[in-house]
Amino acid sequence: MSGQIEAVHRYGLAVLSHLLLIAAWHFFVVFGHVPAFVMPSPYATVHALLVPNYRWLDNIAVTGTEIFGGYVAAVVVGVGLALLFSWFRRFEMVAMPLLVSLNMIPKVALGPLIIVWFSYGIGPNVLIAFAICFFPIVLTTARGLREVEPDLLDLVRSLKGSRWQIFIKIQLPGALPYIFSGMKVAAILAVAGAVVGEFLGSDRGLGYLMLQVQVTLDTAAMFMAVILITGIGMVMYGLVLGLERLLVVRDARIQ
């Protein structure tokens, strides 16, 4: 019971700090006589949603698709590759150093190349989002699959347990917290990847919209676009967090 009260208290304070920021923003703009093209008020920012030309819903759908598509592909391919690493040690010894080197490439710098290769649109932006969030997932998953207590392996081996049993009963569930820790990092990166893709070359999406309204100095719409992009990221992160709570015992979670 007291735990519930404490939780309500904590959430209350969190909501309060957000409201305080918005209030500070409002008063800063109103009393500071800040021109609207430098910083719009919170009201003006919300008001930008009413401009039908900006096709907010379409743009949210496009950017959301890019983020989600790149992210899901990265999780599937990243976890899959890490599994192959743990099954075929030789393959890991060949591919892992290469991956570590490739990880050093600022993925954003690949954007112009991807556009040269695949033209612009949703597909290439999915690819950029994928490229940017693939590495943390494959690296953390591979690490998680490697982190098995040697004594635990001895225990299973003393019972003549199979490799499959070790994998399914110990290795994979043990790696799950690592997979989620990689997925959490990747969720944030995927958003950045998709938006950068839209900046570089696109004809739709919230990033594209930002470039359009930049020309007309509609700063309120730019603010709104940033807020919506952030919102998409928060929804993604929240989904991953919820899934983690469902699947990983509290004590095993990696913060």
Added chain:
Amino acid sequence: MPQPAPHEPFIRLTGVRKVYRTRGPEFLAVSEVTFDVEAGELVALVGPSGCGKTTLLKILAGLHTHEAGDVRIGSAGTPFNPSRDIGMVFQQPLLLKWRRVIDNVLLPAEILGLPAAASRERARDLLALVGLRGSEDKYPYELSGGMQQRASIARALIHDPKLILMDEPFGALDALTREKMNLELLRIWRESRKTIVFVTHGITEAVFLGTRVVVLTAGPARMADNFAIDLPHPRTLDMKTHARFGEYTRRVYRLLGME
């Protein structure tokens, strides 16, 4: 008149020797190990770090090979199935964080493919035996270190193995919990009638628990002594003050060059 069959112990180690070959020079892990373990005994292997006691345990578990000597487990009276008759307890409880206590206990049963319902029933009984009644559905993080180690002992017993191998199971516990767990282990041993090989670097612990103490020394790693502990069962803490208890511990100290 037929000749009585020569006595056959449950475990017989004769001149066991193991050398590790990593890069560089060979490393003698264990040598000159010769001792018997009767069914139902609790044998304590005692010695300093690097004396090969863990290596010996792994040889018994069939996890390590040995270069020379002979290891035989099982007798006509007590047949031994190497994949079914070994239970292991380590210094760390090594419970799976994502499994409830009872499901942790069931792990060996799952690996061996034992009938699920009967095993679950047995797991409940074993958790009661080790003093964890009521904790079946808790997660490991909700248990203290001593309670986790109790759960890992129950796990070692779930498939009803004939031989329990324990590698410093109470080494990570505080001194008081350790004393308590010693008494608990003796009770569990009496009630379950298992053969236990118990590795420790605690000399009083070895003498207090063992029906027999095997002393291993390091540098070179070899067996130095093997003697029966003639103290009555059930053992009680005040036996530690007996003169004979002191003689046994002094004997071990002397062998380990500490006197």
